[in-house]
Amino acid sequence: MSRLKxxxxxxxxxxRAAFVPFITAGDPDMETSFAxxxxxxxxxxxxxxxxxxxxxxxxDGPAVQASSVRALKAGASTAKVLKMVEKFRKKxxxxxxxxxxxxxxxxxxxxxxxxxxxxxAGVDGLIVVDLPMEEDEVLRVPARAQGVDLIRFVTPTTDDxxxxxxxxxxxxxxxxxxxxxxxxxxxVPEEEVRAALTRIRAATNLPxxxxxxxxxxxxAAGIARIADGVVVGSAIVGRVADNxxxxxxxxxxxxxxxxxxxxxxxHAARHGKVPA
Amino acid sequence: xxxxxxxxxxxxxxSGHFGAYGGRFVAETLMPxxxxxxxxxxxxxxxxxxxxxxxxxxxxxxxxESPLYFxxxxxxxxxxxxxxxxxEDLNHTGAHKINNCLGQILLAKRMGKTRIIAxxxxxxxxxxxxxxxxxxxxxxxxxxxxxxxxxxxxxxxRMRLLGAEVKGVSSGSRTLKDATNEALRDWVAxxxxxxxxxxxxxxxxxxxxxxxxxxxxxxNETRAQMLDREKRLPDLVVACVxxxxxxxxxxxxxxxxxxxxxxxxxxxxDGVDTPRHAATISKGTPGVLHGARSYLLQDGDxxxxxxxxxxxxxxxxxxxxxxxxxxxxxxxxxxxxxDQEALDAFMLLSKLEGIIPALEPAHAIAHxxxxxxxxxxxxxxxxxxSGRGDKDIFSVAEKLGEKL
Numbered sequence: 001m002s003r004l005k006x007x008x009x010x011x012x013x014x015x016r017a018a019f020v021p022f023i024t025a026g027d028p029d030m031e032t033s034f035a036x037x038x039x040x041x042x043x044x045x046x047x048x049x050x051x052x053x054x055x056x057x058x059x060d061g062p063a064v065q066a067s068s069v070r071a072l073k074a075g076a077s078t079a080k081v082l083k084m085v086e087k088f089r090k091k092x093x094x095x096x097x098x099x100x101x102x103x104x105x106x107x108x109x110x111x112x113x114x115x116x117x118x119x120x121a122g123v124d125g126l127i128v129v130d131l132p133m134e135e136d137e138v139l140r141v142p143a144r145a146q147g148v149d150l151i152r153f154v155t156p157t158t159d160d161x162x163x164x165x166x167x168x169x170x171x172x173x174x175x176x177x178x179x180x181x182x183x184x185x186x187x188v189p190e191e192e193v194r195a196a197l198t199r200i201r202a203a204t205n206l207p208x209x210x211x212x213x214x215x216x217x218x219x220a221a222g223i224a225r226i227a228d229g230v231v232v233g234s235a236i237v238g239r240v241a242d243n244x245x246x247x248x249x250x251x252x253x254x255x256x257x258x259x260x261x262x263x264x265x266x267h268a269a270r271h272g273k274v275p276a
Numbered sequence: 277x278x279x280x281x282x283x284x285x286x287x288x289x290x291s292g293h294f295g296a297y298g299g300r301f302v303a304e305t306l307m308p309x310x311x312x313x314x315x316x317x318x319x320x321x322x323x324x325x326x327x328x329x330x331x332x333x334x335x336x337x338x339x340x341e342s343p344l345y346f347x348x349x350x351x352x353x354x355x356x357x358x359x360x361x362x363x364e365d366l367n368h369t370g371a372h373k374i375n376n377c378l379g380q381i382l383l384a385k386r387m388g389k390t391r392i393i394a395x396x397x398x399x400x401x402x403x404x405x406x407x408x409x410x411x412x413x414x415x416x417x418x419x420x421x422x423x424x425x426x427x428x429x430x431x432x433x434r435m436r437l438l439g440a441e442v443k444g445v446s447s448g449s450r451t452l453k454d455a456t457n458e459a460l461r462d463w464v465a466x467x468x469x470x471x472x473x474x475x476x477x478x479x480x481x482x483x484x485x486x487x488x489x490x491x492x493x494x495x496n497e498t499r500a501q502m503l504d505r506e507k508r509l510p511d512l513v514v515a516c517v518x519x520x521x522x523x524x525x526x527x528x529x530x531x532x533x534x535x536x537x538x539x540x541x542x543x544x545x546d547g548v549d550t551p552r553h554a555a556t557i558s559k560g561t562p563g564v565l566h567g568a569r570s571y572l573l574q575d576g577d578x579x580x581x582x583x584x585x586x587x588x589x590x591x592x593x594x595x596x597x598x599x600x601x602x603x604x605x606x607x608x609x610x611x612x613x614x615d616q617e618a619l620d621a622f623m624l625l626s627k628l629e630g631i632i633p634a635l636e637p638a639h640a641i642a643h644x645x646x647x648x649x650x651x652x653x654x655x656x657x658x659x660x661x662s663g664r665g666d667k668d669i670f671s672v673a674e675k676l677g678e679k680l
Binding site: 054055056057058059060061065069072077078102103104105106107108109129130131132133134135152153154155156157158159162166177180181182185186 | 291299300301302303304305306307308309447448453454457460461464465466467468561562563564565566567569572574576577578579580
């Protein structure tokens with residue numbers, strides 16, 4: 001069984017897109033971060049991308065960079081992040097969790113041990129930003145052996161020949177990066193995404209989630225009408241930053257409120273409840 | 277363990293690996309660019325017109341070849357091996373960095389790119405990039421950590437005079453590592469028109485190979501000059517190593533000469549047993565940063581540690597993948613030298629030879645100062661004096677407690 005497969009199949013039946021929030025594990029501290037994580041499904045998260053903090057997040061914009069800095073300052077570590085997933089999994093058996101980060105912490109942990117421990121903790125997929133298909137075999141193969149999907153990226157610079165090779169060994173879902181750039185800086189170009197999705201769907205039956213540049217419920221709805229999943233990261237971790245110093249409850253409440261708005265809009269998008 | 281090839285000069289392999297190091301660890305958005313750069317470079321290598329244009333610029337614009345200077349008084353002072361200095365400090369812009377920048381901007385032109393970006397630590401690579409961008413009429417943005425902007429003010433001003441935009445980087449340790457992150461972020465956001473001129477033998481393949489190739493002129497000249505002067509090869513070749521571009525270029529020519537010992541000199545900062553150093557090879561472990569697998573300063577969780585060195589050009593927690601490989605196979609020995617030792621060497625060379633070295637090669641001088649006296653007087657050392665020290669006089673004055 002695969003939680004990711006089941007989830008996307010169920011959503012397809014319901015005729016709606018997945019809402020996929022991204023939070024950085026341990027941001028602003030482990031306790032608050034767990035409180036957010038465990039409440040995300042009830043707030044409308046269908047799949048959760050959980051960021052593994054890294055000192056040098058080269059593909060991320062200022063908001064996600066800052067969240068990584070906060071998490072590391074508060075003592076986040078790979079082992080603690082896995083404990084967090086394990087604790088989440090005790091209560092939630094169905095919401096897929098995808099760990100997202102950079103390769104060096106995985107490499108330092110030891111690839112073989114990492115895939116074993118993440119599978120044990122209840123992680124369903126991995127997204128490693130700086131591991132293109134030319135380099136990903138070292139993680140993809142052992143991860144698959146543990147039933148964990150390595151999620152591959154497709155971007156505006158990916159041509160058809162590359163796309164064909166990317167989807168050949170892909171599993172779980174595809175992550176379409178809507179703009180060439182870092183996270184959270186440019187607005188999602190809906191028409192270009194539509195064209196890209198047509199191209200991707202001609203190449204594969206895998207679900208395709210779209211991320212980078214989606215901040216508002218309106219943008220989420222626009223993408224939900226054409227994609228299988230809507231990923232929002234920078235806006236959510238930005239909400240953590242905006243509420244620091246007002247206590248843990250306020251941070252959690254604000255993040256969940258934004259999640260509900262984005263998820264609601266994503267889920268209703270194909271049913272005419274949100275203005276086009 | 278990977279097999280060692282017949283020639284150590286043939287690395288990397290076609291996928292960009294030097295043994296277990298190197299590779300292309302970049303986001304998918306950048307991968308097509310990295311591949312097209314590789315194709316453009318392979319085509320350029322086979323094109324006599326490319327080589328002719330580069331040679332002409334190196335001769336008439338940079339002032340190559342640079343002299344191989346016999347440091348007579350330093351030799352006498354140390355009382356052992358004869359010491360020759362490869363005078364990269366005499367190049368236009370004052371360091372070896374220009375060799376690589378010219379090569380890369382010619383590639384940018386071939387690829388039809390219209391905007392140049394770069395990262396810089398000490399500012400030497402930033403100045404060299406701003407220089408070639410001015411020479412070819414392309415707009416240029418240089419990313420520089422705020423700490424480095426403070427300690428290398430003259431170079432910041434130089435870059436601006438040359439028409440470049442210098443963007444301060446305030447994230448992380450605010451030094452070279454963070455400037456590199458920011459340059460990568462700019463690149464991924466401007467893939468259609470921008471060429472990233474990387475300043476060292478780091479980054480995803482093909483950068484470590486092509487930067488080394490553009491710097492190999494240093495070692496090639498040294499070899500020919502030495503044969504001309506001494507009718508033989510040196511016994512020891514020495515260069516400082518941060519990312520490692522002057523060293524890679526200096527060493528390349530000598531890698532297959534079994535009789536030539538090679539030393540790379542890292543920055544030990546306050547000492548390799550303190551937390552404040554930049555001795556990546558001596559104290560680091562293999563990891564993946566900025567596109568390549570190589571030795572890194574990192575903690576047990578794979579988080580990158582902040583490097584420290586008095587020399588902004590060596591203040592980097594990584595090193596080129598070729599150096600990691602050369603270390604593992606034992607072809608090059610890597611040593612380290614503290615801030616204080618480098619400072620002493622900086623003064624020594626200034627007073628004995630009338631040459632103010634940059635703080636980076638002052639590390640190589642310091643290392644040679646320790647060992648030359650133990651070598652016989654018929655032995656020969658060739659040291660890459662990678663840059664001049666004008667840029668460093670402010671930080672040296674501060675260390676000496678003098679106000680300028």
